[in-house]
């Protein structure tokens with residue numbers, strides 16, 4: 001298993017290119033199942049989660065090939081040979097559940113393993129199930145698998161999600177594109193990845209309105225056709241690299257970044273005394289003088305502060321001046337990075353969904369362990385600002401969501417290397 005060793009090395013300067021969004025790509029890829037014609041995605045990120053989705057789609061009979069060093073993904077679901085998403089693949093990645101809605105719509109049936117326990121919380125599927133049932137699906141749980149069918153085809157309906165779940169919104173929107181009649185989905189999630197999905201589905205011939213608002217209306221159509229679509233910029237990778245100069249000092253321009261993707265997060269950086277500026281090529285972030293100020297953060301659904309940037313923000317707050325309170329409202333168990341940061345000298349107390357961080361002058365390098373994707377990158381960020389070496393083990397978590405992390409940080413002056421144990 002590989003580790004990453006980071007040595008605190010002073011300010012970072014330069015540019016970091018931001019990749020296409022993992023979470024957008026993981027919902028765009030299953031959209032291939034909705035059509036017999038090819039779907040081509042450009043600006044795709046090179047990540048192990050994308051490989052997992054590729055394996056899953058291939059197991060259903062889809063053809064998936066990576067072109068141009070993985071930046072282009074060509075998909076075709078002309079002949080589907082299976083409607084079962086097996087546990088062996090689904091357990092590796094919760095986003096596998098995004099094949100449920102499209103398969104049900106195209107084939108009238110789908111069998112999808114429940115993802116099982118996930119480190120950051122229970123993450124059930126109830127919201128997906130009730131929304132698809134509202135469209136006429138019959139779903140039962142047998143042997144750990146959801147068995148879904150829609151014998152007479154799905155029918156459009158009005159449905160309100162009890163919580164604005166990203167995945168449930170994506171599954172329902174995809175399913176409704178081929179349902180008979182109109183679906184009105186209320187309390188829909190508004191994340192940019194959903195807007196990106198709708199833009200792609202529209203290119204495929206879907207009739208959808210209201211993406212980016214809490215009410216999405218889908219007029220079902222007979223069939224969808226092929227399309228080519230560029231994956232939207234990864235706002236979480238963007239936010240992560242915006243923290244790098246904030247924590248280590250210096251000035252970094254994140255190429256391809258857009259402020260509208262990270263507005264709530266950028267506001268918090270500004271409040272903490274970090275300069276954030278949109279440029280013609282992206283977003284420039286600089287910490288010019290003095291220490292970062294402590295700020296309080298509450299994670300919320302978009303357009304609020306993203307839960308996927310909470311761990312990185314906590315790393316920044318570890319060396320801020322003052323005390324910050326971080327409230328995690330989306331996932332119940334998402335502070336696993338806290339004990340690891342404490343091994344580096346951070347002062348953090350966690351009570352339920354609230355973490356209180358008292359800033360210290362300097363973190364100290366230590367051996368630490370990655371526990372999930374965003375937690376692992378927060379430890380690398382902390383290492384950039386620590387005295388001495390920080391060795392982050394179990395970096396396979398990182399490979400799920402960050403392409404070329406070592407190269408990108410090295411290019412702006414970080415001392416970082418990947419080693420095999």
Ligand code: UD1
Pocket residue numbers: 023024026094095121122123124125126127128129163164165166167168193307308330331332
């Ligand atoms: C997506 C993102 C993930 C991000 C999350 C919240 C992808 C591939 N992943 O995950 O990176 O952290 O949004 O922004 O896009 N819930 C239920 N029942 C359900 C579904 C969800 O109770 O049926 C709960 C979950 O347990 C969680 C909360 O709702 O506490 C948010 O989940 P959801 O928005 O569905 O996140 P994902 O789509 O899984």
